[in-house]
Amino acid sequence: MGDISIEALTKNYGPLVALNGVSMAVAPGEIVGLIGPNGAGKSTLMKIVVGILRPTSGTVRVSGHDVVQEPEAAKKLIGYVPENPSLYTALTVSEFLRFVGKIRGVADGELETRIADSLRTFSLQDKADALVGSLSKGMKQKVALTAATLHNPDILILDEPLTALDPKTQAFVHGWISSQGKEGKTVLLSTHNLDIVQDYATRIVIIDRGNVIATGGLESLRRLADTKADARLDEVFLKLTEDLQ
Amino acid sequence: MKHASPSPLGGWRIMFLLARYWLKGRMTRAALLWILFGEGGAIVFIAFGSQTFLAFSSRFNVGGGFSEFALSLLLAFILVGLLQSGFSGSGLPVTTADVDYVFTSPVRPREIFGAKVLMNSLTTVLFSFPPMLFLYLELALHDGTSLWSAFPAGLATLLFLLTGLILSADVTLSLSSGLAPRMKLLRNALVVGVAALGILPVVLLIPGSPSYLGPVAEVLPSGLTAAISVGVVNGSPWSLALAADVALLFVWFAGSLSLGVRMSRRHFYEVLQVTDAEESGLATRSIGTGGRLLTSGRSLWRVVRDKEGVVMRRSKELRGLLVSSLFLSVFMVIYALAGTFQSSPTSFLFILFLVGSFGSGNASGWLEKERLWIIKTSSLDLRRYVREVYVARVTPLLLFLTPVTLAVGIPLIWEKLGQPDSYPILLALPAALEVAAVMMGGGMYFASRNGQSTTDDILSSQAQQLTDVKRFLYQTLVNLALVSPIMGLVLVAAQTPALIPLSPIPLAVTLFVASGAYTYGILLRLLNASGDWIRKREDL
Numbered sequence: 001m002g003d004i005s006i007e008a009l010t011k012n013y014g015p016l017v018a019l020n021g022v023s024m025a026v027a028p029g030e031i032v033g034l035i036g037p038n039g040a041g042k043s044t045l046m047k048i049v050v051g052i053l054r055p056t057s058g059t060v061r062v063s064g065h066d067v068v069q070e071p072e073a074a075k076k077l078i079g080y081v082p083e084n085p086s087l088y089t090a091l092t093v094s095e096f097l098r099f100v101g102k103i104r105g106v107a108d109g110e111l112e113t114r115i116a117d118s119l120r121t122f123s124l125q126d127k128a129d130a131l132v133g134s135l136s137k138g139m140k141q142k143v144a145l146t147a148a149t150l151h152n153p154d155i156l157i158l159d160e161p162l163t164a165l166d167p168k169t170q171a172f173v174h175g176w177i178s179s180q181g182k183e184g185k186t187v188l189l190s191t192h193n194l195d196i197v198q199d200y201a202t203r204i205v206i207i208d209r210g211n212v213i214a215t216g217g218l219e220s221l222r223r224l225a226d227t228k229a230d231a232r233l234d235e236v237f238l239k240l241t242e243d244l245q
Numbered sequence: 246m247k248h249a250s251p252s253p254l255g256g257w258r259i260m261f262l263l264a265r266y267w268l269k270g271r272m273t274r275a276a277l278l279w280i281l282f283g284e285g286g287a288i289v290f291i292a293f294g295s296q297t298f299l300a301f302s303s304r305f306n307v308g309g310g311f312s313e314f315a316l317s318l319l320l321a322f323i324l325v326g327l328l329q330s331g332f333s334g335s336g337l338p339v340t341t342a343d344v345d346y347v348f349t350s351p352v353r354p355r356e357i358f359g360a361k362v363l364m365n366s367l368t369t370v371l372f373s374f375p376p377m378l379f380l381y382l383e384l385a386l387h388d389g390t391s392l393w394s395a396f397p398a399g400l401a402t403l404l405f406l407l408t409g410l411i412l413s414a415d416v417t418l419s420l421s422s423g424l425a426p427r428m429k430l431l432r433n434a435l436v437v438g439v440a441a442l443g444i445l446p447v448v449l450l451i452p453g454s455p456s457y458l459g460p461v462a463e464v465l466p467s468g469l470t471a472a473i474s475v476g477v478v479n480g481s482p483w484s485l486a487l488a489a490d491v492a493l494l495f496v497w498f499a500g501s502l503s504l505g506v507r508m509s510r511r512h513f514y515e516v517l518q519v520t521d522a523e524e525s526g527l528a529t530r531s532i533g534t535g536g537r538l539l540t541s542g543r544s545l546w547r548v549v550r551d552k553e554g555v556v557m558r559r560s561k562e563l564r565g566l567l568v569s570s571l572f573l574s575v576f577m578v579i580y581a582l583a584g585t586f587q588s589s590p591t592s593f594l595f596i597l598f599l600v601g602s603f604g605s606g607n608a609s610g611w612l613e614k615e616r617l618w619i620i621k622t623s624s625l626d627l628r629r630y631v632r633e634v635y636v637a638r639v640t641p642l643l644l645f646l647t648p649v650t651l652a653v654g655i656p657l658i659w660e661k662l663g664q665p666d667s668y669p670i671l672l673a674l675p676a677a678l679e680v681a682a683v684m685m686g687g688g689m690y691f692a693s694r695n696g697q698s699t700t701d702d703i704l705s706s707q708a709q710q711l712t713d714v715k716r717f718l719y720q721t722l723v724n725l726a727l728v729s730p731i732m733g734l735v736l737v738a739a740q741t742p743a744l745i746p747l748s749p750i751p752l753a754v755t756l757f758v759a760s761g762a763y764t765y766g767i768l769l770r771l772l773n774a775s776g777d778w779i780r781k782r783e784d785l
Contacts, residue, residue, distance in 0.1 A: 050622045053783050072624035080622045088616060090559035091552070095538040102540050102548045103623045111540065131559070147619075 001028030002063040002154030009058035020210040031181040033197030034190040036207035042190040079148035089133030104151035118146040137164035198233040263360035287376035313475040320467030321443025327409040331416025332432040358509035390480035398474035405470035411501040418508040553637035570645035601680030628776030668738035679764040686771040687724040693775040
C-alpha cells in the first residue's frame with residue numbers, strides 16, 4: 001500500500017503562485033477528495049505528484065520516494081488519469097493498453113490477462129479492436145481509466161475522472177473508485193462532483209488559490225464551516241470558500 | 246416580429262463581412278511573413294525546376310509543344326489533387342469556430358459559400374501569383390519574347406487555380422446529395438478520367454502518333470491554361486483558337502461557380518458530418534494482423550519503435566513520405582538526364598539540400614505534445630525514448646530516399662570511376678542521406694524545445710505569432726550550420742587527393758567515415774538534448 005506526503009509545496013508560474021506552501025498527506029488505503037474552485041491549484045498539485053511538473057520548492061514523497069530525486073521509483077507506484085486524457089488515436093484499444101502495459105513494466109505473461117480483465121471491468125470487450133480515435137469521449141475516458149490501473153499501482157491519481165461520462169457510466173465509476181479503496185489502493189481524487197466526494201472519500205481536502213483551506217472528514221468540515229449537522233458537502237464547500245473571499 | 250427577406254445586396258454585405266473577418270483572423274503579421282517566405286521558397290524551387298526543365302528540353306531538342314504538354318500535365322496533377330481533397334470533404338475548409346458561430350447564425354449557406362470563395366480567391370492571388378509570374382517571366386526570357394506576356398499567362402493560371410478550388414468545393418458540396426453512397430466509385434472514375442486526359446498527349450512524343458490527340462487535354466481547364474499560357478509566352482499571335490481557349494476557360498470558371506452557388510442553397514454543414522462519418526468508418530475498419538502492434542516476447546524499446554511505425558502507417562504519414570519520395574525521384578532523374586550533374590559539381594549541394602529538406606519536414610509529426618503525459622508519467626528513460634522514436638522515424642525516410650540517390654548516383658559514379666572528381670559524387674550520395682538524418686534530428690530537437698516550431702506545424706497554422714517565425718528562422722539556420730560540415734566535405738572532396746597522401750580507396754573510405762562519425766556524434770547530442778528538453782518542459 002502506498003502513501004503520499006507533501007510538505008511545504010510551492011509552485012510558481014512566473015509571478016503567479018499556483019501552490020503556496022501546501023502540506024498534506026494521504027495515508028495508505030485512503031480515498032482523499034481534493035476539491036476547490038477552478039484555478040485553485042488541484043491539477044498543478046496532481047501533476048507534481050505524478051512527475052509532470054517540478055515543484056518550485058517543497059517536497060513530495062510517494063511511499064518514501066522523492067518525486068524529484070527518484071522519479072522512476074515513484075512513478076512505478078502511481079496510476080494517473082489526467083483531466084483531458086489524450087490517447088494514441090491511431091492505435092486500437094488493445095494495442096494502446098499493450099503499449100501502456102509494456103512501458104509500465106507489466107510482464108508479458110500477465111499483460112494479456114490484465115487487459116482482458118480490465119476490458120471486462122469497463123465493458124470495453126467489444127471495443128478491443130476499435131481504433132481509439134473512433135471512440136466517444138466517454139469511451140476514451142474509460143480507456144484512460146483502464147490504462148491507469150493496468151500495472152496494478154498502489155496509488156491512483158484521478159484528475160476529474162468523471163468528465164464526459166454519461167450518468168450510467170458515472171455511477172459505475174463511483175462504484176469502481178469505492179472498490180479501489182476497499183482493495184487497499186490509495187486514491188487522490190480531484191473532482192467538481194461533490195456527491196462522489198461526500199459518498200466515497202474518507203477525507204476531504206479543500207484547496208483555494210494555492211492554499212489548503214480545510215482538511216478532514218465531512219463532520220469536521222461542517223464544524224469548521226459552522227453549518228448544520230446534516231449540511232451537504234456543497235453547502236460546506238461554498239461556505240468555506242466564501243468565507244475566504 | 247417579422248423579418249424582411251434578405252436582399253441580394255444584404256447577401257453581398259454578409260459575404261464581404263465574413264471574408265473580411267476571416268482574413269483579419271488569418272492575416273496576422275506572422276502569416277504575411279509566412280506568405281513572403283513561402284513565395285520566396287516557391288520562387289527558388291521554380292527557378293531550379295524550370296532551369297532543369299529548360300536544360301532538359303534543350304539537350305533533347307524538344308520544342309514549345311513539349312512545354313505545353315509538361316505544364317498541362319503539372320496542372321492536371323494539381324487538378325486531381327484538388328478533386329481528391331474535395332472528395333475528402335476539404336474542398337470547403339471550415340474551422341470549428343465557423344461551425345459553432347457562423348453555421349449556427351442566420352447567415353444563409355450560399356453567403357457562407359460566397360465568402361469562402363472570396364477569401365480563397367484572395368489568398369490564392371496573394372500566394373500564387375508572384376511565383377507564377379516569375380515562372381512565365383523566366384520562360385519569356387528564355388524564349389526571347391516580351392516580358393509583358395508573362396502577365397496574361399499568369400492571370401490565366403490564376404483563373405485555373407480559382408476554378409480548381411471552386412471545383413473542389415463543388416465536389417465537397419455534392420457529398421451532401423445522394424452521390425455520397427457512390428462516392429468511392431465516382432471519385433475513382435473522375436480522378437482516373439482527369440489523369441488519363443491530362444496524360445494522353447504524351448503519346449505525341451511517340452513518332453508517327455496521330456496529331457489530333459494533342460488538343461485532347463484542352464478539354465480540361467489544365468490543358469486550356471497550358472495552351473493559353475505557353476502560347477502567350479511563346480509569342481504566338483492572337484488567333485481564334487486562342488480566343489476560344491480563353492472563352493472556354495472562363496466557361497469552366499463560371500460553370501463551376503454557378504454549380505457551387507446552386508448547390509450551396511441547402512445547409513451544407515452535413516457535409517462535415519459526411520467527412521466525420523467517413524473518417525469514423527475508416528477508423529473502425531478491421532486492421533490486418535500484419536499491421537498490428539504486437540508486444541508479446543518483444544523488448545520494451547522494440548515496442549516503442551513498433552508503436553511509432555504503426556502510428557505513422559495509420560496516420561498516412563508513411564504514404565505521404567512515399568509519394569513525396571516518388572516525386573523527388575522523378576525530379577532527380579530529369580535533373581540527371583538534363584546533364585546538370587555532369588557539368589556542375591556544385592549541383593551536388595542541390596541534391597543535399599533537396600534530399601535533406603525531407604528530413605526536416607518529416608520530423609514534425611513526432612512530438613505528440615498532448616500524449617507525452619503517457620510517457621512522462623511512466624518510468625521510461627526519456628533520452629532513450631527519443632532515440633528509439635528517431636530510429637523508427639528515420640528508417641523509412643532513409644529507405645525511401647536511398648533508391649532516389651542511387652538512381653542518380655550510380656550512373657555518374659560509373660562514368661567517373663577512378664577520377665579525382667568522382668570523390669564529390671561518391672561522398673554526396675551518402676551525405677545526402679546523412680543531411681536528411683541530421684535535419685530530422687534537428688527538427689525533433691526544435692520540436693521538443695519549442696513545441697510547435699517544426700516546419701509543418703508552423704505552416705499548417707495561420708495564426709502563429711511572430712516568435713514562431715523567428716524560431717523557424719533560427720531552426721533553419723542552426724540546421725544549416727549542423728549540416729554544413731557534411732556539405733563542406735563534399736565541396737572540398739575533389740581537392741583531398743592533393744592534400745591527403747592516400748590511395749583512392751582508403752581516401753574515399755576515410756572521407757566517408759569522417760562524415761559518418763560527425764553525423765553520429767551530432768545526432769546523439771541532438772537526440773539526448775531533445776530527451777532533456779521533454780523532461781524539463783512543463784507544458785508538455
